[in-house]
Amino acid sequence: MKLPYFYQQFLGFLAVIVLLMTVTIISLVHFGRESALRSVENRLFQYAESVTDENIKYDDLLTIQQLLNDQGVSFFVFDEQGALIYPFLSSEFEARVAPEYVDRLQTGENLSLITSQEDMLGNPRETSLIYSPYFDEQSGEYAGFITVSSPVSHIDAQMDDLKENLFNAFLLSAILAIIMSAIFARYQVNRVNRLRKAAHQVAEGEYSIRLDHKERDEIDYLSRDFNRMVSALKQSQEEVNRQEERRKTFMQDAAHEMRTPLTTINGLLEGLEYDVIPEKQKLRSIHLMRKETRRLIRLVNENMDYENIRSNRIVLNKQSIPLEELMEEIKEQMRDMVRDSTNKLIIQDFEELIIYADYDRLKQILVNLIKNAMQFTHHGTIIVKGNKTADGIRISIKDTGIGMSEEEIRFIWERYFKADSSRVNTKYGESGLGLAIVQQLVELHKATIEVESEVDKGTTFTIEFPDTDLM
Numbered sequence: 054m055k056l057p058y059f060y061q062q063f064l065g066f067l068a069v070i071v072l073l074m075t076v077t078i079i080s081l082v083h084f085g086r087e088s089a090l091r092s093v094e095n096r097l098f099q100y101a102e103s104v105t106d107e108n109i110k111y112d113d114l115l116t117i118q119q120l121l122n123d124q125g126v127s128f129f130v131f132d133e134q135g136a137l138i139y140p141f142l143s144s145e146f147e148a149r150v151a152p153e154y155v156d157r158l159q160t161g162e163n164l165s166l167i168t169s170q171e172d173m174l175g176n177p178r179e180t181s182l183i184y185s186p187y188f189d190e191q192s193g194e195y196a197g198f199i200t201v202s203s204p205v206s207h208i209d210a211q212m213d214d215l216k217e218n219l220f221n222a223f224l225l226s227a228i229l230a231i232i233m234s235a236i237f238a239r240y241q242v243n244r245v246n247r248l249r250k251a252a253h254q255v256a257e258g259e260y261s262i263r264l265d266h267k268e269r270d271e272i273d274y275l276s277r278d279f280n281r282m283v284s285a286l287k288q289s290q291e292e293v294n295r296q297e298e299r300r301k302t303f304m305q306d307a308a309h310e311m312r313t314p315l316t317t318i319n320g321l322l323e324g325l326e327y328d329v330i331p332e333k334q335k336l337r338s339i340h341l342m343r344k345e346t347r348r349l350i351r352l353v354n355e356n357m358d359y360e361n362i363r364s365n366r367i368v369l370n371k372q373s374i375p376l377e378e379l380m381e382e383i384k385e386q387m388r389d390m391v392r393d394s395t396n397k398l399i400i401q402d403f404e405e406l407i408i409y410a411d412y413d414r415l416k417q418i419l420v421n422l423i424k425n426a427m428q429f430t431h432h433g434t435i436i437v438k439g440n441k442t443a444d445g446i447r448i449s450i451k452d453t454g455i456g457m458s459e460e461e462i463r464f465i466w467e468r469y470f471k472a473d474s475s476r477v478n479t480k481y482g483e484s485g486l487g488l489a490i491v492q493q494l495v496e497l498h499k500a501t502i503e504v505e506s507e508v509d510k511g512t513t514f515t516i517e518f519p520d521t522d523l524m
């Protein structure tokens with residue numbers, strides 16, 4: 054069944070209120086009538102008691118009767134045989150009391166009942182009737198009983214009044230309940246609709262939506278979670294956009310990077326095919342082709358490597374590595390690059406330091422960072438330093454190069470990022486993948502990497518490797 058939320062709320066509130074009021078009114082009327090009847094009965098028993106209590110004379114009875122007559126109360130006294138002894142009637146009168154009632158009266162029990170007769174106009178007339186036994190003073194034997202009766206129609210009149218009043222109150226509060234339920238339901242529905250509208254806008258790609266909320270109830274918490282969800286969505290959307298942007302630039306860069314060596318290789322191959330390259334130049338051409346091919350391979354490999362690390366397809370082979378030896382090897386590897394540069398590379402304080410890492414990957418990390426330092430420094434110094442910390446090893450790579458702005462630092466870990474596109478195509482071959490790979494590898498080692506940099510002053514990368522794995 055399709056029922057709008059507003060009506061669900063509205064009918065829900067209304068049903069509860071109406072039900073509550075109905076139950077209250079019914080029990081009030083019922084209870085009111087019952088207690089009124091009880092009090093009439095009690096009064097009648099009191100009359101009966103006062104009549105039997107003392108040694109009442111006939112005259113006294115007459116006086117009492119006169120007093121009670123005004124209230125519509127009449128009483129009759131019967132002897133133990135059930136014969137009427139008061140008031141005196143000319144004819145014999147026997148009480149028509151059921152035998153089992155008589156038995157009960159003889160045991161001293163009081164009886165009460167409501168009788169209904171029709172009055173002269175045919176309207177039902179209810180009477181409260183009580184039977185009260187009395188006993189002989191001396192012998193204490195059952196001596197007869199007294200009946201006292203009083204009409205109770207006034208109670209019904211009172212009840213009718215009460216019902217009318219309650220009905221009016223019911224009507225009034227029903228109207229109030231309808232108005233209040235409608236207001237409250239509208240309020241709740243508006244809150245839900247606000248969320249709905251916002252969700253719709255988000256679905257349309259509007260991520261700047263924020264809902265106000267006061268932390269009062271579940272809908273407020275929902276709004277708060279909604280806000281969180283939207284900012285998370287916004288962030289990942291931005292991330293996706295950034296990645297997409299980088300991918301596009303990378304594709305352009307890669308195409309650009311690939312086109313040059315491929316054209317070179319193609320030209321050289323053509324020359325060889327038609328034998329237009331002089332014999333002396335042939336070896337040089339082949340060298341050139343190999344160099345260009347290596348560049349292409351590097352580009353492809355680095356991309357593959359990055360993807361593999363990212364998708365957890367790399368397993369680290371961790372071991373204890375004497376850093377001094379590793380640094381020697383790196384120095385050896387960098388020799389040509391250092392020689393060709395205008396920089397000085399100083400490697401110090403690695404004696405007796407043992408690091409727990411994957412040998413090849415650690416080397417890859419350090420080479421990448423040192424290469425970057427060399428690449429972005431001119432006529433400067435690069436200092437690579439080792440340090441033992443409380444729970445691991447710290448290695449820092451400090452250069453006196455061009456540095457980076459804070460804005461740039463935020464993005465350097467991203468794939469394909471190059472602070473300055475014009476730096477593309479230096480002789481070290483840039484793809485903007487170096488630091489992205491470094492970061493993934495550092496993470497795999499459960500190590501941390503930090504960077505401090507100042508434009509035109511220099512940059513320091515600091516990596517801290519834990520040695521908890523050793524224990």
Ligand SMILES: Nc1ncnc2c1ncn2[C@@H]1O[C@H](COP(=O)(O)OP(=O)(O)OP(=O)(O)O)[C@@H](O)[C@H]1O
Nearest residue numbers: 425426429465471472482483484485486487488512
């Ligand atoms: N030591 C440094 N000094 C100044 N800028 C740096 C330094 N290291 C990295 N950067 C900046 O961060 C960018 C990203 O570096 P990353 O190593 O990821 O890429 P790349 O060196 O440009 O290319 P690749 O390493 O893939 O050949 C660099 O282009 C550069 O702008």
Ligand SMILES: [Mg+2]
Nearest residue numbers: 421425487488
């Ligand atoms: Mg690099």
